[in-house]
Amino acid sequence: MSKFVKCPFDPTHVMLANRLPIHLIKCTRNNTQVEMLRCVFNTTHLIKAQEFQSHLLSCESRPDFDRFVIADALPAELSAADQIDIIQCKEDWDAEPVVESYKPESHITNKLIMRRLTGGSASVRREFRESERKRFQNITEVNQDESM
Ligand SMILES: [Zn+2]
Ligand SMILES: [Zn+2]
Structure with a gap:
């Protein structure tokens, strides 16, 4: 499972992927003059500002991120009973006074x-x-x- 990655600040910094977060803390301190942006798909990706757009289009973590968003937006587990509850709840608040519900x-x-x-x-x-x-x-x- 071990995988080598390059430091975004210096391509000569090569390390195991699981070491990158620790390395970035150190390397960010040594490269404060370089403007780096954090990848929206993977928080361990730091990208130089001028390369940020192209990284987002080719980011290796992007497929995972897309799946996550779709799963979050469409809860497939929502049962028929849950849907009825939601509708009833809405009617109570919009149309009927609270005292009528009992x-x-x-x-x-x-x-x-x-x-x-x-x-x-x-x-x-x-x-x-x-x-x-x-x-x-x-x-x-x-x-x-x-x-x-
Ligand atoms: Zn580095
Ligand atoms: Zn990325």
Whole structure:
């Protein structure tokens, strides 16, 4: 994996790529009179100002950078559920007052879903249905009390 690179200040400075960042700190101090620009594709690339444009067009790190930007702009993992949430959120903020978002009646309705008892004898199932009916009655009564 080791790869040799040239120092942007002096082509006679050749070193392993992983040594370049450390070398650049030192070499930048020794070359303050040279105007160097940092590559937008790779922060370890320092390029002389007059060569900057041509470097950007031929930079070896550029394909990686392009992939990164595309992946960031188009999140492929966005599920249908996430999209619905975003739309609902937008509607709440734009169209409806905040106080309207809590609806007690729809909250109660959610509880009025008949539970089913699977298995058990016929008498047990009958008893369960009876208890469910009472539970529904209680919910309905509570709902009426609250609405008064
Ligand atoms: Zn150097
Ligand atoms: Zn570069």
